């Protein structure tokens with residue numbers, strides 16, 4: 061067997077050098093000596109079927125397999141010199157060790173949903189990088205008796221929810237709504253969905269993890285220590301290592317949950333309803349989640365209740381009678397069916413739909429986010445409606461916090477936005493290629509975000525790291541490290557993490573002082589002049 065591997069590795073090496081020769085004569089700047097040594101190292105240490113260099117016929121299909129944003133499929137996008145489609149921990153370790161030895165950074169990719177594509181593309185072609193794709197590491201092992209599960213980073217949220225529901229109808233997990241989102245990136249940035257008011261963030265339920273660190277070591281919670289374990293539960297993906305798998309504490313769900321979706325047009329007093337919603341929704345009993353999605357001149361109010369319709373309709377009648385929810389609006393179902401209901405907007409879909417990892421990218425999108433600490437005045441909602449009427453308008457998504465979220469200390473995990481009323485996402489999307497159309501939609505997102513500035517959190521103006529936004533700033537080239545790098549990174553680091561950012565940077569200095577895991581918005585090491593925090 062060893063001989064077969066060795067001869068396969070050697071033939072790959074020979075093929076690679078032929079390609080290298082061709083590529084080097086065509087574009088000498090594209091392959092630095094570091095890159096060549098790195099690729100040689102990978103070819104020796106990895107079985108050929110997991111290694112896809114940008115000369116392999118498989119490269120494009122592997123690269124695009126989980127890209128969700130058409131913006132980053134453009135030919136000019138700087139892409140990895142190699143993709144390691146890891147089938148085991150040793151492949152990830154080999155990629156990290158080869159990268160560290162030859163100066164080629166590695167970006168982990170789990171589900172590929174990063175809003176700015178940072179798991180598979182770079183802003184600049186100046187520095188080659190590689191991707192470790194974890195899609196094959198997606199086993200989910202549920203222990204219903206202990207109410208825990210081990211889940212591979214490459215699993216999607218849909219695969220996780222499906223596996224849990226298959227083992228027990230009375231267990232669930234408080235993660236995000238999108239079923240194709242990768243567990244790895246989602247937990248790395250916090251992760252919230254319709255159970256957040258009852259159970260908090262997805263990352264709050266991580267009890268152990270296995271990570272490959274910057275030296276290529278495989279560490280569990282005990283071996284990595286509590287500082288790094290703190291950082292990986294919400295401190296943003298791509299900064300601290302490659303998390304291979306996570307041990308989760310599952311939550312109890314009732315046999316029956318209730319849902320409704322009602323629409324209220326702007327001219328049906330939607331502004332007054334929103335003004336009321338922002339006071340009511342974050343203060344409802346924890347079993348009720350009621351969010352609002354604004355599009356065109358319509359407000360869609362969506363609710364999940366952990367109990368039967370009678371309880372949900374009664375809660376609405378008591379707390380929010382203006383919304384006019386009736387028993388006819390409400391539908392009862394199992395929790396897993398509610399996951400399908402919110403993911404695909406409709407009841408009666410087969411559960412297996414949760415296992416669909418999705419086809420290639422089908423839309424272009426750009427998003428930004430805010431946190432709202434005090435109710436937005438009605439005139440600002442009126443102005444938002446005017447923005448929603450413009451050419452190029454997208455959606456505003458309002459996710460209420462409160463409940464369990466407010467009961468967690470802002471420093472318990474890196475995610476600091478525990479006491480906010482709601483998260484506000486500005487989401488622009490389009491389907492046609494072209495600079496003009498992109499400018500129109502991106503311009504809309506930036507414009508409405510600018511418009512809302514007086515009414516949202518400030519000093520710093522908060523943002524959610526899982527709704528990554530490079531408008532907040534980016535790391536410079538490597539020579540930008542040290543004090544300057546950290547000071548610069550505070551622009552987005554404190555928006556995402558507030559006071560926790562300094563602790564994240566201190567952890568980074570401890571576990572990855574040479575900044576191996578680096579992307580345009582990764583956390584840089586805290587400069588030695590400021591050390592002493594840990």
Ligand code: FDA
Pocket residue numbers: 128167168169170171172173174175177178179194213235236237238240241242243244245246248249250251252253296297298299301302303304526527579
């Ligand atoms: P991806 O693989 O692109 O990784 C994202 C970042 O994490 C990158 O920097 C990457 O390098 C890093 N990373 C990935 N895997 C890692 C690992 N194993 N170890 C260390 N770093 C790793 N959010 C939310 O809170 N609630 C929601 O309901 C939704 N819904 C939603 C729907 C859709 C359609 C999209 C596109 C996105 C969302 N999100 C969301 C946002 C989502 O949580 C966020 O984009 C996640 O980071 C995506 O994780 P992936 O693994 O898919 O992304």
